[in-house]
Amino acid sequence: xxxxxxxxxxxxxxxxxxxxxxxxxxxxxxxxxxxxxxxxxxxxxxxxxxxxxxxxxxxxxxxxxxxxxxxxxxxxxxxxxxxxxxxxxxxxxxxxxxxxxxxxxxxxxxxxxxxxxxxxxxxxxxxxxxxxxxxxxxxxxxxxxxxxxxxxxxxxxxxxxxxxxxxxxxxxxxxxxxxxxxxxxxxxxxxxxxxxxxxxxxxxxxxxxxxxxxxxxxxxxxxxxxxxxxxxxxxxxxxxxxxxxxxxxxxxxxxxxxxxxxxxxxxxxxxxx
Amino acid sequence: xxxxxxxxxxxxxxxxxxxxxxxxxxxxxxxxxxxxxxxxxxxxxxxxxxxxxxxxxxxxxxxxxxxxxxxxxxxxxxxxxxxxxxxxxxxxxxxxxxxxxxxxxxxxxxxxxxxxxxxxxxxxxxxxxxxxxxxxxxxxxxxxxxxxxxxxxxxxxxxxxxxxxxxxxxxxxxxxxxxxxxxxxxxxxxxxxxxxxxxxxxxxxxxxxxxxxxxxxxxxxxxxxxxxxxxxxxxxxxxxxxxxxxxxxxxxxxxxxxxxxxxxxxxxxxxxxxx
Numbered sequence: 001x002x003x004x005x006x007x008x009x010x011x012x013x014x015x016x017x018x019x020x021x022x023x024x025x026x027x028x029x030x031x032x033x034x035x036x037x038x039x040x041x042x043x044x045x046x047x048x049x050x051x052x053x054x055x056x057x058x059x060x061x062x063x064x065x066x067x068x069x070x071x072x073x074x075x076x077x078x079x080x081x082x083x084x085x086x087x088x089x090x091x092x093x094x095x096x097x098x099x100x101x102x103x104x105x106x107x108x109x110x111x112x113x114x115x116x117x118x119x120x121x122x123x124x125x126x127x128x129x130x131x132x133x134x135x136x137x138x139x140x141x142x143x144x145x146x147x148x149x150x151x152x153x154x155x156x157x158x159x160x161x162x163x164x165x166x167x168x169x170x171x172x173x174x175x176x177x178x179x180x181x182x183x184x185x186x187x188x189x190x191x192x193x194x195x196x197x198x199x200x201x202x203x204x205x206x207x208x209x210x211x212x213x214x215x216x217x218x219x220x221x222x223x224x225x226x227x228x229x230x231x232x233x234x235x236x237x238x239x240x241x242x243x244x245x246x247x248x249x250x251x252x253x254x255x256x257x258x259x260x261x262x263x264x265x266x267x268x269x270x271x272x273x
Numbered sequence: 274x275x276x277x278x279x280x281x282x283x284x285x286x287x288x289x290x291x292x293x294x295x296x297x298x299x300x301x302x303x304x305x306x307x308x309x310x311x312x313x314x315x316x317x318x319x320x321x322x323x324x325x326x327x328x329x330x331x332x333x334x335x336x337x338x339x340x341x342x343x344x345x346x347x348x349x350x351x352x353x354x355x356x357x358x359x360x361x362x363x364x365x366x367x368x369x370x371x372x373x374x375x376x377x378x379x380x381x382x383x384x385x386x387x388x389x390x391x392x393x394x395x396x397x398x399x400x401x402x403x404x405x406x407x408x409x410x411x412x413x414x415x416x417x418x419x420x421x422x423x424x425x426x427x428x429x430x431x432x433x434x435x436x437x438x439x440x441x442x443x444x445x446x447x448x449x450x451x452x453x454x455x456x457x458x459x460x461x462x463x464x465x466x467x468x469x470x471x472x473x474x475x476x477x478x479x480x481x482x483x484x485x486x487x488x489x490x491x492x493x494x495x496x497x498x499x500x501x502x503x504x505x506x507x508x509x510x511x512x513x514x515x516x517x518x519x520x521x522x523x524x525x526x527x528x529x530x531x532x533x534x535x536x537x538x539x540x541x542x543x544x545x546x547x548x
Contacts, residue, residue: 055442081442092310092435093490102432107444139490159443 005033008163008193009054014063016046016053022061023049027218031163036185036194037220038208045215047197051167054195055081068162077107080161080192084168085148090141096151097136100126103158122158130154130184146177150184157188164188166196170204182207281515286402290511290521293404296412297468297477298503300419304461305478306496307423307454309486310434314479316353316455319368321462321474323349323375328396328471329382338396339411342463342471349375350459351452358451399470399522401511408467415460422457423496426450431492468507469522477503480529487540506532 009031017023024046031037041047052058053065056072067075080103103126104119115123127133130150135143140151149169156164169185170178185194186207198204205211212220281287308317324346331341349371357364383393395403423430432440433447441447465474485498510525517524 055438057438057441076442077444079442081439083436083438087438088436089310091486093486093492093495094431094435095491098431098491099435101428102435102439102443105428105432105440105443105445107446141490155439 007031008033008035008068009195010064010066011053012064014053014065015061016049016058017061018049018058020061023216024053024214024218025216027063027214029212029218029220030222031193031195032222033193034189035222036189036207036209037196037212038204038210039195039197039212039214040204041199041214043199045199047199047214048167050214050218051165051197054165055079077159078162080156080159080164082149082152082156082164082166082169085145085152085172087167088148088152092141094140095136096127096132096138096140096143097123099140099151100136100155100158103155122160126154126158129157129188131180144174144177145172146174146181149173149177149181153181153184153188161192163193163195166194168198168200169196170198170200277516278512281512286404287511287515289404289406289409290401291508292409293401293412293468294507294511295504296409296416297464298481298500298507299416300412300461300464301477302481302498302500302503303419303423303496304454304457306482306485306492306499307430307434308458308478309482310492311454313357313454313458314475315365315368316350316357317458317462317478318475319353319372319375320346320350320459321466321471322372324459324462324466325379325396325471326375326377326382327379328393329379329386332393333382333386338393339408339463339467342396342466343460345375346459346462347456350455350462354451354455395470396466397470397472398520399466399468399473401468401507401521401525404467412464412467415464418460419457422453426453427493430454434492469525473522473526476526476529480526480533481506484533484536487536502529502532 007030009029011027011029014027014029015022015025016027027050039047039050049058053060054067054072056067056074056076065072068078069075100123101115101119104115104122124133127136130153132147132150132154135147135151140148143151149172153164153166153169164185166185169181173181182204185196188194189209194208196204196208210220210222212218282291308314324342327341327343327345327348328338329341330345331338353364353368353371356367360367386393392400392403429440429445429450432443432445433450437447461478462471462474465477469477481499481502482495484502485495489495489498506529507525510528511521513519513528514521514524
């Protein structure tokens with residue numbers, strides 16, 4: 001069990017969606033400094049919507065969200081956002097250095113501001129942390145998926161964030177690069193709180209400290225991931241499980257035979273329970 | 274050769290045309306690069322055609338058609354931009370509708386306009402050879418505004434074009450700059466209208482920056498190369514059109530299209546030999 005310290009993200013009775021239609025219902029969630037939360041759930045289950053709410057990109061329909069004691073819009077520049085690689089334009093003409101430099105652009109007008117020594121240092125440090133310093137002069141669009149993902153992490157780090165928020169960091173990334181990414185995140189977690197969203201339960205299960213499941217509703221107990229069984233359940237978010245209401249223990253009252261067919265296509269690791 | 278060129282450009286209308294060509298290249302090379310990177314080609318096509326509504330209405334009521342085009346293209350660019358942001362994929366349809374409605378409005382008002390109307394066709398197909406000193410002045414004004422816009426906001430524009438969500442999270446002025454970009458696109462359309470006509474505006478906006486982005490990997494370099502290519506296409510097109518007595522706008526666009534396909538093939542070959 002992890003000793004919670006300071007609350008950095010608090011979501012209460014939150015509903016959110018698009019065009020008046022809720023994608024997320026009655027979400028309760030809290031995160032503390034030093035946490036490394038993996039949010040899993042099926043595609044279309046509302047993971048990206050949740051991220052948009054936290055980043056202040058989507059107003060909630062009901063309930064409240066507090067990020068670092070402020071509203072999401074007020075707090076968003078203190079978050080390091082790492083979008084999915086596939087959301088960026090594959091052919092966009094830009095160098096790695098210029099991508100990471102975006103993390104130092106300031107609010108307000110006039111892009112003529114030249115790079116201060118401090119900015120330069122922050123960019124170089126971020127590039128180094130994400131292990132892409134040697135790629136700085138390369139063109140972003142000639143990198144592999146894993147390399148581009150690390151560049152986007154470097155861009156988020158250049159903002160000196162208090163929480164790192166990642167959307168599907170391993171989509172379009174091959175197996176070996178995925179392992180490398182998680183090593184990097186584990187290292188960053190020593191000084192940063194991390195919130196990570198993925199549809200890929202098996203890939204994140206061994207890396208995160210705690211796991212939450214989103215599929216319209218959310219199940220989260222601020223607990224360390226313990227068993228394969230719990231992850232299987234979490235991935236599927238079966239309706240009857242959610243019907244118990246929150247909070248409850250995902251693992252305690254369920255056997256998992258009815259789910260086994262769904263996990264066969266999942267990742268190769270962790271099958272050896 | 275030089276004698277011929279000297280002779281061609283000894284005419285005042287050719288000098289004006291060349292000057293207009295340089296200004297148009299400046300504007301459309303810079304804004305066109307942003308239009309291509311922000312996937313606004315459809316919108317700018319819509320703006321161009323909707324602007325004809327302004328030409329028609331202005332000429333019917335006896336105003337300067339250019340003024341009508343400016344007002345209509347600003348109006349339609351902001352409307353289409355808002356529609357694009359709100360409706361996303363479905364904005365396609367709306368852009369298509371405004372495209373056609375603007376055109377139809379223009380045609381109706383032009384047909385209602387009494388008297389000599391032939392010069393109104395020039396807004397559709399371009400009239401670079403009829404550019405006046407006065408035209409040069411407002412073109413220069415818009416060119417200056419374009420250069421200032423991009424010089425001042427280059428970093429922010431780059432960030433927004435690359436990843437709007439991240440730019441929003443960083444609290445960059447995404448909405449303001451997006452609207453400004455739409456306004457600049459509208460003005461670019463009007464400047465380019467004078468040279469190649471509303472129907473071929475898209476070509477002038479997209480082809481130079483498309484060619485430049487095949488070979489260069491930095492936005493500002495692409496902008497500069499696109500401007501250069503625009504100058505080459507327009508001045509070479511002018512010369513060819515003068516010598517062959519063919520319509521300048523069509524020659525310019527054909528030339529640009531030809532170079533585009535050549536560049537495409539060269540790029541392919543370069544990629545193959547690399548591997």
